[in-house]
Amino acid sequence: MDINGLTDFFMWCTILNAGFLVYIALMCVLFPNWIYQVQSKWFSISKEAFNIVVYAFVGLYKLFFIVFVLVPYLALLIIE
Structure with missing residues (x-):
């Protein structure tokens, strides 16, 4: 794999991971109670x-x- 292929790979990794991070952050900010309710059905854990x-x-x-x-x-x- 040449340096351009590696750069493209990390570019797409950055885009996908940044999107996932923004998605997680938005879900935690906008729907914290819903996430807790779903997870508390699977695991016995306090809100704190x-x-x-x-x-x-x-x-x-x-x-x-x-x-x-x-x-x-x-x-x-x-370095490119």
Whole structure:
């Protein structure tokens, strides 16, 4: 795979992961009670613990997105 193919790959990874991150954030902001109701049917968890888990998941996902997708894409753009 050449550098252009790798750049295209990371570009699409960035677009898809950023879209997913925005989707998750919007769902958590706009429909937090609905998400909790759906998840509490599957798992016995308090509302406070659920909020902590969701906040940690979104933060960890954002961190992994930046480190493993966005930074390599920006590095490829710089060296291209």
